Amino acid sequence: MNAADTVFVMVSAGLVMLMTPGLALFYGGMVRRKNVLGTLMQSFMVLGIITLEWVLWGYSMAFGPDYGGVIGGLEWFALSGVGTSPSPDYGSTVPHLAFMIFQCMFAVITPALVTGAFAERMKFSAFLLFILAWATFVYNPLCHWVWGVGGWMGRMGAMDFAGGTVVHISSGVSALAAALFVGKRLGYGTAAFIPHNLPMTITGAALLWFGWFGFNAGSALASNGLAANAFVVTHIASSAAAVSWVLVEWRHRGKPTTLGAVSGAVAGLVAITPASGFVGTTSALVIGGLAGLFCYGGVLIKGALGYDDSLDVVAIHGLGGIWGALATGLFASTAVNPDGVNGLFFGNPGQLWTQFLTVVVTMGFAFGMTLLILKVIDLLVGVRMPREEEVKGMDLALHSETGYSF
Amino acid sequence: MKKIEAVIKPFALDAVKEGLSNLGVQGMTVSEVKGFGRQRGHREVYRGAEYQVDFVSKLKIEVVAASSLVPEVVDAIKEKAWTGQIGDGKIFIYPVEEVIRIRTGETGEDAL
Numbered sequence: 001m002n003a004a005d006t007v008f009v010m011v012s013a014g015l016v017m018l019m020t021p022g023l024a025l026f027y028g029g030m031v032r033r034k035n036v037l038g039t040l041m042q043s044f045m046v047l048g049i050i051t052l053e054w055v056l057w058g059y060s061m062a063f064g065p066d067y068g069g070v071i072g073g074l075e076w077f078a079l080s081g082v083g084t085s086p087s088p089d090y091g092s093t094v095p096h097l098a099f100m101i102f103q104c105m106f107a108v109i110t111p112a113l114v115t116g117a118f119a120e121r122m123k124f125s126a127f128l129l130f131i132l133a134w135a136t137f138v139y140n141p142l143c144h145w146v147w148g149v150g151g152w153m154g155r156m157g158a159m160d161f162a163g164g165t166v167v168h169i170s171s172g173v174s175a176l177a178a179a180l181f182v183g184k185r186l187g188y189g190t191a192a193f194i195p196h197n198l199p200m201t202i203t204g205a206a207l208l209w210f211g212w213f214g215f216n217a218g219s220a221l222a223s224n225g226l227a228a229n230a231f232v233v234t235h236i237a238s239s240a241a242a243v244s245w246v247l248v249e250w251r252h253r254g255k256p257t258t259l260g261a262v263s264g265a266v267a268g269l270v271a272i273t274p275a276s277g278f279v280g281t282t283s284a285l286v287i288g289g290l291a292g293l294f295c296y297g298g299v300l301i302k303g304a305l306g307y308d309d310s311l312d313v314v315a316i317h318g319l320g321g322i323w324g325a326l327a328t329g330l331f332a333s334t335a336v337n338p339d340g341v342n343g344l345f346f347g348n349p350g351q352l353w354t355q356f357l358t359v360v361v362t363m364g365f366a367f368g369m370t371l372l373i374l375k376v377i378d379l380l381v382g383v384r385m386p387r388e389e390e391v392k393g394m395d396l397a398l399h400s401e402t403g404y405s406f
Numbered sequence: 407m408k409k410i411e412a413v414i415k416p417f418a419l420d421a422v423k424e425g426l427s428n429l430g431v432q433g434m435t436v437s438e439v440k441g442f443g444r445q446r447g448h449r450e451v452y453r454g455a456e457y458q459v460d461f462v463s464k465l466k467i468e469v470v471a472a473s474s475l476v477p478e479v480v481d482a483i484k485e486k487a488w489t490g491q492i493g494d495g496k497i498f499i500y501p502v503e504e505v506i507r508i509r510t511g512e513t514g515e516d517a518l
Contacts (some may be wrong), residue, residue: 135408138462192450192457192458192459194452194457194459195452249451249454252454254451255451255452255456257451257452259452259453260453263453296454299453299454300454303455304452312453
């Protein structure tokens with residue numbers, strides 16, 4: 001066991017944990033005032049519920065002994081056998097519990113991301129069932145495929161350093177399925193749905209940026225040069241994307257906006273996530289800069305295609321994640337990480353194909369499973385809030401609370 | 407007695423308040439309102455989507471004064487709230503039936 005690595009992984013776990021309340025604030029500021037608490041509540045409930053799910057069966061399904069390359073068994077149910085000595089397979093220099101808790105924070109934030117797609121209109125009971133089912137049947141298998149020992153995508157050579165596929169593509173594409181299934185908010189397209197508290201959104205984005213250092217650098221699972229590389233490229237990509245989104249928006253709509261700046265930053269962070277342990281600093285600049293451009297385009301396409309992905313999970317996490325996964329196949333360099341492989345720009349076109357396959361399978365799996373889960377939940381309890389409650393707002397209708405009393 | 411109700415641009419409040427107190431007007435009620443007349447709203451942009459926001463923020467000042475003072479009150483408001491740009495606002499005048507001071511029970515102009 002290495003003391004420096006252990007500190008680093010645990011601190012990183014704390015940073016990633018902070019991203020879930022950060023996401024809550026990011027989303028909360030963008031919805032209408034009457035739904036601020038309902039939105040915040042969703043992220044906090046995800047923290048509570050998915051943590052329990054993770055320590056009971058989630059961690060075992062994701063990282064436990066492999067069955068057919070498809071799923072881990074339940075040998076580690078309730079963290080049985082997961083103790084203070086390191087796992088030989090996962091973070092071999094830190095306590096197994098430290099690795100588990102680090103991964104727990106990833107398992108928590110991923111379903112929280114999906115909530116943005118059905119913001120302001122989902123029944124609370126349906127939401128609880130959804131995140132539980134999605135975590136169990138979408139996140140856990142996908143996590144096992146990419147990061148679990150024996151997982152088939154990992155064995156195929158898929159490169160995902162910190163969760164481009166497992167976290168961002170999965171949540172982004174699931175968000176698309178959810179937005180289509182749940183349907184548009186009442187008044188969408190005619191009424192103006194304006195963010196009610198952008199300072200809150202910006203605060204949330206700042207916490208996300210900060211926490212992402214734990215997300216990406218922590219995924220090195222060691223206090224070393226690779227972690228430093230991941231830290232630095234994360235920061236560069238975020239900065240490049242924030243600037244590029246602002247510039248594109250300025251040109252396109254005539255004004256640079258704060259929401260654009262922070263959305264760009266998040267898009268860059270998403271894109272660099274799978275690549276952070278494989279690409280160098282100049283590549284990060286390009287990856288981030290293009291992420292701002294592509295994801296801005298993704299937001300515009302939403303308008304053209306007509307689905308109500310309320311908080312742009314599809315454009316930022318879905319599209320950003322896809323770009324990041326493919327960019328890994330382009331820009332990966334063994335000079336950065338000798339344990340990886342090169343990408344297309346460094347003489348190995350094959351990796352791009354592997355990344356592409358991973359992307360496509362993830363998209364199909366997440367989309368299909370999400371639709372199935374929502375269909376079942378809709379039959380059981382009904383997914384959508386009744387019309388009068390949606391008009392009244394989540395805070396009063398679901399929680400009998402008001403966000404602001406001044 | 408009359409009630410003078412004026413919808414003005416928010417930044418004009420301090421000047422109007424000063425002008426009225428110079429006349430001996432001893433109280434007023436101010437509320438934050440939204441409205442529009444000929445002044446168009448403004449455009450807001452969020453993630454590439456443009457929204458036209460028609461309602462403009464204004465302040466409504468309500469003052470009750472003796473009928474004899476009304477012309478001077480109106481002139482003071484007109485002068486202090488004027489910018490010359492569309493959206494300076496409007497003044498409305500209503501008759502007031504009775505005024506009562508709660509603490510002392512005084513009525514009529516003694517209660518102003």
